[in-house]
Amino acid sequence: MTITSPRQQARRTYSRFDSPGWVGKVLIDALGDASAGRVLDLGCGGGALSLAALSRWQVSELVTVDIDPIAGDEIRQALTPEQAATHRHLRADVMSFLSDGIDGLRSGSLDIVISNPPYRMARWTPGMAPILERAGLPACTTIYGDVPVDMIFVAQALHLVRAGGSLGLILPDSVISGVALAPFRRALLDKHRVARVIQLPRRAFKGTDAQAYVIVIQREGCSTSVQLDRILADGSWLEPVYVGLDQATRRMDHGYHRVGFPKVIAGQRALRELGVVATRGNLSSVQIASSQTPTFHTTDFPTFTGSTVTLPPLTLLRNADIWADAGDVLVARVDRRLERKVALVAGGTARLSDCVIRLRCPLGISERVVRGLASTQGQDQLRSAARGTGARHIAMGTLLDIVV
CATH class of the missing domain: 3.90.220.20 (DNA methylase specificity domains)
Known part of the structure; x- marks a missing residue:
């Protein structure tokens, strides 16, 4: 008989892939020396991102949220007594409408929101529309009527972070480069400042070869250009690529823009221009x-x-x-x-x-x-x-x- 550990069961039930330590450091470093008074880890899992944040910043309060019943205990066991004194955990479903006031979570009440959402799709329901609307984002679905869970997490994070606050998220390529979600990316770029998108190596997360990205968003103004970075499997970084709004709306992955718009040799044309x-x-x-x-x-x-x-x-x-x-x-x-x-x-x-x-x-x-x-x-x-x-x-x- 195969015995499944609580963590293995959580991976299956909630499509949970905990962030490796080095990925958490990349995310926190990308946020820089942000004002980190109140920090929220949305869908915290085992708390890898929270621990990375606490190793970099002095926070007045760390709030963690997850639907997984074992997540809170995992994080508490990992914290020092000093860290635990400023920590609160809330068990909640991020895919549901989070009303203002639940356990002190109010609109615009957080300085920084960090998150590594589950890697899965969810069937679209009418209850998701108001979550997106209050963040100023459109209701986009795939051709099968599904919605990336990550998209709802982004909307919840934008609702909870204060004006001028920052978001550091780990997202798969459905949100970053999916054709059906181009309107979502455009709204995000028009209403907020997408500062950086860092393409991680494939298989950065054990148990999946999903292509993941770190994205840094600041809830202020709008985007004018976006810095795209890429980390290779050996840990080296490629030179950044800077793209405008139209290019970022199309896709926000370094690999595509570094190669996807090659220097055109005389006589070369896109397939569509050739009438294909x-x-x-x-x-x-x-x-x-x-x-x-x-x-x-x-x-x-x-x-x-x-x-x-x-x-x-x-x-x-x-x-x-x-x-x-x-x-x-x-x-x-x-x-x-x-x-x-x-x-x-x-x-x-x-x-x-x-x-x-x-x-x-x-x-x-x-x-x-x-x-x-x-x-x-x-x-x-x-x-x-x-x-x-x-x-x-x-x-x-x-x-x-x-x-x-």
Whole structure:
């Protein structure tokens, strides 16, 4: 029989991934010598961020909030008697509307809010709308009607921090670079000053390969530009990149902006400017398994990136599904190494999996497109544009921005 510890159970139930000590230090250092009178750790877990804050600042009060019943005891055990004297813990669900006055938590009552929200999606409910509205943020959901938990945490933090106060948050790439959440990023940039976004190495958190970021927000004025940083797996830092509001609205990850807008060589153009049309396949894995007609899935890409593939000849009448034909360029939409899966259809035809994007090119440029995507520059662009945990994915609009 396998015995599950309370911490392991918390990881499963609340999608909890405690911050490594070095990540907490990065977050606190990024906030700098902020005025740290009252500090709130929202979704505190085991208190790694709280301990990092106490090692840097003298605080008048530390408030921790978490829905996990063991979190409060974990933090209390980690504090010194002096630290415990200024600590209060509240068990509450951050995804619910936090009314002013609960255990002294009032709008604008905190100097600093720090948080590492759970890495999960939640089904959208009408009760989430007022949480976002009072923070001046739009109600954005994914195409499946889900909302990143992180988005609600950001709204709660903005509601509780005082004017001129600071937020230090650890967020996954759904909020930082997700296409559906671009309106959320724009509202955040227009209403508050997003000072820095630091891209952490993948697998910074044990048990997940999620791409995470440290974001520093100051509740004052609005953003004019954003500093993007990146830490590599060996602990080294890359040179920062500074982006304007439109670029930050699009995405706020260093890796994308460092490569996603390469220096354009004479004659190069974005795929959309070349008239390339992107279409996503529509067959599920179940439909592929039962299909009587030729199909093409991510497992059918040739080993060599950018090579040709010959599909079977059509022997039945074509239906209304998405088909690939000679001259089409196929790119994996979802895959761990999607940048490697690029192929030119030399002949034949097949119905496409929903994990494959078909690029239909104007006459005479298909080979240019496949060569460009398979080149070092193209591979860098695809790699930086892909996002997600585990099997990464790329949006069709982002794909069409790639320059060849």
